Amino acid sequence: MKASQYIKAGQVEYREVPLAEPGENEIRVKVAYCGICGTDLHIFKGHMDARVKAPQAVGHEVSGTVAAMGAKVSGFRVGQKVTVRPLDNCGECNTCKAGFTHICEKLRFLGIETAGGFAQYWTVPARLVHALPETLPLKLAALVEPLAVACHDVRRSELKKGDYVVVNGGGPIGMLIAICARAAGGNVTLCEINEKRLELARQLGFKVINPLKEDPGAIVRSETGGSGADVVFEVSGSEPGALVITQLARPRGTIVVVAIYSKPVPVDLHKFFWKELRMIGARVYEAQDYEKAIALTAGGTLPLETLISKVFPLAELQNAFEFLTQTPDAMKVLIQCNDEVEK
Secondary structure, X not given: OEEEEEEEOXXXXXXXXXXXXXXXXXXXXXXXXXXXXXXXXXXXXXXXXXXXXXXXXXOOXXXXXXXXXXXXXXXXXXXXXXXXXXXXXXXXXXXXXXXXXXXXXXXXXXXXXXXXXXXXXXXXXXXXXXEOOOOOOXXXXXXXXXXXXXXXXXXXXXXXXXXXXXXXXXXXXXXXXXXXXXXXXXXXXEEOOOHHHHHHHHHOOOEEEOOOOOOHHHHHHHHOOOOOEEXXXXXXXXXXXXXXXHHHEEEEEEEEEOOOOOOOOOOOHHHHHHHOOEEEEOOOOOHHHHXXXXXXXXXXXXXXXXXXXXXXXXXXXXXXXXXXXXXXXXXXXXXXXXXXXXX
């Protein structure tokens, strides 16, 4: 089969590689589309060489169809539309036994620690494969994985209908959280410094704040009777973003930290004490979040198509990474992994 493999920082090669036969509990997926996420971009830049064994195909935001199944696999059929939840947990650590398999202490992330979806076929454990409705277009289905992140974040927040919500950061995940939070009944404001992303948010019907030009805390307080937001999602991953979240939340409000911080940053702990705030971490997703994301995507009411900035063929993954590196306001870029894909 053909795959585009990560070779070293800044270099991807389109080449022929062996086609893996599915083990008895595995499914070989014919990949239709694989989205590029921020993690993939970090891999391309050489930031994750400790986890990726080059040469290796990466990628994990996959939609496709069942191409072949192992002898012990049941409940699927060849040709069926599917997606993959790329979290391979050990099942034996205390965290897994407590039921939190998505944050397993020995978690392997498919497409990082293992070969990934930037290939014509992807062989994965059957227990991580989710069936898709046959009516769901495979291009949209490639957004299920990042939408599942947003579903998990919103579920962790315990957001209630009518809550005033601030999403701090308007990249792909931030925009999906805003969409998901609104679908859950939230009154959503998006805080972002990139003007093109702000314009997209306006087009999608969100209130917006540019913290380089306006005072987010003052605006949020003025719109909430002086109290602040019921729920704040920190998705910016920036030091100013971490500092502002305690200003935005109301007394006994909830802050959900979604962004990945590579090092400690200042946070106003006095405001945590003073307001009795609640901070929650939210990492990846659980099976129920995947099913929720599939249902929301298939429902056809979310403006997901708007978030797809560009589609590249598998042979041009290098160009796709360079496009994303040079286009900071791009949202989701998809890779079409086979010349012909089902609709």
